[in-house]
Amino acid sequence: MAIETTTHQLPYLGYGLGLRAEHYESLLDEPGNVEWLEIVSENYMIPGGRPLVWLEKFRERFPLVMHGVSMSIGSTDSLDDGYLARLSALARRVEPAWISDHLCWTGVQGINLHDLMPLPYTEEALAHVVDRVRRVQDVLGRRILLENVSSYISFADAQLTEWEFLAAVAERADCLILLDINNIHVSAHNHGFSALDYLDGIPASRVQQFHLAGHEHSGQLLIDTHDAPIIDDVWHLYVEAVRRYGRVSTMIERDDHMPPLAELLTELDYARALATPLMRVAA
Amino acid sequence: MSHLQALQQHMLQAVLADKLPQPRELDNDRRADAARRLAIYRNGYRVRLRDALATEFPGLGTLVGRRFSTLLDSYVEAHPSGHYNIRWHGAGVAAFLEYGLPWRNKPELAEMARLDWAISTSFDAPDEPVLAAADLADVPADAWANLRLSPQSHLQIISTHHNIEAFRRAADRNVKRPRLRRYDKARHLLVWRKSLTVHYRSIEVDEVSALTGAIHGEPFSALCERLCEHHGPAEALPLTASLLHQWLASGLISCRLLN
Numbered sequence: 001m002a003i004e005t006t007t008h009q010l011p012y013l014g015y016g017l018g019l020r021a022e023h024y025e026s027l028l029d030e031p032g033n034v035e036w037l038e039i040v041s042e043n044y045m046i047p048g049g050r051p052l053v054w055l056e057k058f059r060e061r062f063p064l065v066m067h068g069v070s071m072s073i074g075s076t077d078s079l080d081d082g083y084l085a086r087l088s089a090l091a092r093r094v095e096p097a098w099i100s101d102h103l104c105w106t107g108v109q110g111i112n113l114h115d116l117m118p119l120p121y122t123e124e125a126l127a128h129v130v131d132r133v134r135r136v137q138d139v140l141g142r143r144i145l146l147e148n149v150s151s152y153i154s155f156a157d158a159q160l161t162e163w164e165f166l167a168a169v170a171e172r173a174d175c176l177i178l179l180d181i182n183n184i185h186v187s188a189h190n191h192g193f194s195a196l197d198y199l200d201g202i203p204a205s206r207v208q209q210f211h212l213a214g215h216e217h218s219g220q221l222l223i224d225t226h227d228a229p230i231i232d233d234v235w236h237l238y239v240e241a242v243r244r245y246g247r248v249s250t251m252i253e254r255d256d257h258m259p260p261l262a263e264l265l266t267e268l269d270y271a272r273a274l275a276t277p278l279m280r281v282a283a
Numbered sequence: 284m285s286h287l288q289a290l291q292q293h294m295l296q297a298v299l300a301d302k303l304p305q306p307r308e309l310d311n312d313r314r315a316d317a318a319r320r321l322a323i324y325r326n327g328y329r330v331r332l333r334d335a336l337a338t339e340f341p342g343l344g345t346l347v348g349r350r351f352s353t354l355l356d357s358y359v360e361a362h363p364s365g366h367y368n369i370r371w372h373g374a375g376v377a378a379f380l381e382y383g384l385p386w387r388n389k390p391e392l393a394e395m396a397r398l399d400w401a402i403s404t405s406f407d408a409p410d411e412p413v414l415a416a417a418d419l420a421d422v423p424a425d426a427w428a429n430l431r432l433s434p435q436s437h438l439q440i441i442s443t444h445h446n447i448e449a450f451r452r453a454a455d456r457n458v459k460r461p462r463l464r465r466y467d468k469a470r471h472l473l474v475w476r477k478s479l480t481v482h483y484r485s486i487e488v489d490e491v492s493a494l495t496g497a498i499h500g501e502p503f504s505a506l507c508e509r510l511c512e513h514h515g516p517a518e519a520l521p522l523t524a525s526l527l528h529q530w531l532a533s534g535l536i537s538c539r540l541l542n
Contacts, residue, residue: 042368048410050479070367075289108291111363113298114331115324117291120308125287152308152323155290190320192312220314223323246335 010143010208011097012177014047015268016251016259022258028061033272034266038251039094041068045086045264052232059094065209070112073136073146074119074129084139091140098208100145100178103129103166121165126172126258133173145208146170147178148214150215150224152277160186163201170206177202179248180211181231181238186222195237204245212238212271213253226254230267235274242275250275298324299363305341332359332372339373340399342426343364343458344501354386373400389482391445391463398447398483401439401474405481408437412478412538432497432527433539440491441472448472448483477534489513493526 014035019027027034037058043057058064070083081153091099104116119125136144148166160168170177180203188195230252242248250271252264293403297304299352303325318327333355337344343350359410364372377400380386381393413435422430441447449461473486473494486494492509501509503523510519510526530536 038366044408053479054411072367076285076291080367105291106367108288108295110365111295111299112365112367112369113324113328114335114364114369115298115327117294120287122287122288124285128285139412152320153317155308156310157308170349190314191310192314218317218323221320221323225428237303254471256329268425 010275011063011249012015012247013065013097013206013249015262015272016062016249017268018067018251019064019254020258022148023052023056023261028057028260031061031208032261033268034062034265036065036097036249036251037061037143038065038067038253039096041066041087041099042070044094045083045090050158051065051275054237055094056257063154064096066091066094067147068099068268069099070091070106071101071117071136072106072112073101073132074117074125074246075108076105076128077108079132079135084136088140092177094227095234098145098176099140099142100147100209101144102149102151103169105270116149117150118153118155119243121160121162121167122155123279126160126168129169130173133169135174137173137175139165143175145176146179147180148183150180150183150190150222152221152223153193161193161197161201163198165200167206171203175206176208177206178184178209178211179207179241180246180253180263181241182211182213182234183217183224185234185237186215189222196240199244202245207245207248207251208259210241210248210250212267226255229263235270238253238271239274240280245283247275247279284521297321298328300325301360301403306313314326317401329359331369332364335369336376338498339403340376340427341368341454342399342447343376343392343395345454346395346447346450346463348460351447353441354380354392357383359387364420367387370403373403376400391443391447391465394441394443395447395450398443398451398474401441402451402472402481402483405437405476408476411435411437413534414531414538416528428502430503432503432506432530433537434498434530434535435475435499435537437474438473438487438494438498438535439476440494442469443472444469446471450486451483465525474532475535482533489522490526495525496531496537 016036016038017034017115019037044051102116104118106117107113107186212230213226214230215222216225216228228238251268254264293306298308303318305318311317333352336355336434347354358376363373366372377393377396381397422431432537443468446464453461471486471491473481474483489510493506496509507519507523510522514522
């Protein structure tokens, strides 16, 4: 596949999916319109066995990117050197187009909560994260992407909005942004801010990738579950994002209630159909 | 301690605490109060760990039945997770069941957990090229006595007083739960991976002895001596040859010959 370069000097990959074991065989047999795949890094940071054999098959067929859930970039614990060494080793094996993780913390005091805990959007937290992103990028020898998380709590002493915080991290640490459109929708609903204000506050030059996903309702709140089709409100927000940022590599995340691959391919076609006319206008 | 550090530690405690606290740092609004919001993270932590452990311990789930969730919850409450990979929180389950009340009163639980965990860790253990019978064809006759075999490093031997493998098999095949049987003497199960598939089978005490000797780097002659203790000298040599043939066919022996 011809890879086109964007202003970020990273390739534009088109439309992809998160690689999940349930679709290993069908993705190799009938990949349909899938142009690239995103792997969950931790699933392949292992010594050997079947997952690495599958990984090699996909590496031969698709451009891959690595997406982690455990870097804990915002934690006040020390950076996990062992984790970063394994991540680096996997990157040497996979040769991904890029590596991403989340703008959050996942544990402290040596205890892992296995969740994407939001940070307080303060100057102190900003300086802390910027320093750690720079150190991680030095270890990996490349710029990373950070993803906005869905959140259900916010902190009373916040000095910045979430989008101001994300934009400032990207600018000061010179990293890129993985914008999860569903997460913006979920957090906007849960905290009562405008999703469009969020999009307006993110510098287009930093946006390298979009995530699209589904969520569920829990009382008055929305929960980011990746277990359902993408809803219309998130599609509308995706259109707004494409209008603002232009052509950005886009993929669908599905982690639970896994449908047949064909269903995800249909969603991917829909994303392409929504975005392509807007890109023509922008061009 | 920085403000951020204190806040993260407080949030950690709020997620792990038995009772739902009312953290002052969090915003409330008309949509949901802080406690309701925090509960999402508290529940998520427990559900994620419970689900991950249930995936790693299917035999234990079949053996325990309806109390499996209670067992997993008690483990998670007693042992916060320390590894970045959620699956690795399973490393402490067998020890918890062996020493923690009330579970230690049922020793079959710890045995079952050990078998499940051995299968799980064999799944993605390091790949090692295996030794084939043809690789030994050129070994001179006078070199056999000092030949050292190298079993695959992920290979595990589990001792049990119960028919735990029947529960694992029932879980894997999604068939009816078997009846628990207790053995008079300890029996043994061998867990290993051949190519990409994990296997387990019963292993008799003489084979346990010979395989343990090989794991410890003992030469072929010492493995014969170990079998002599069980069968006498006349039968030991052919039995050793038979075991070697079986080990090679099963992919138990690594290409790493020690001499």
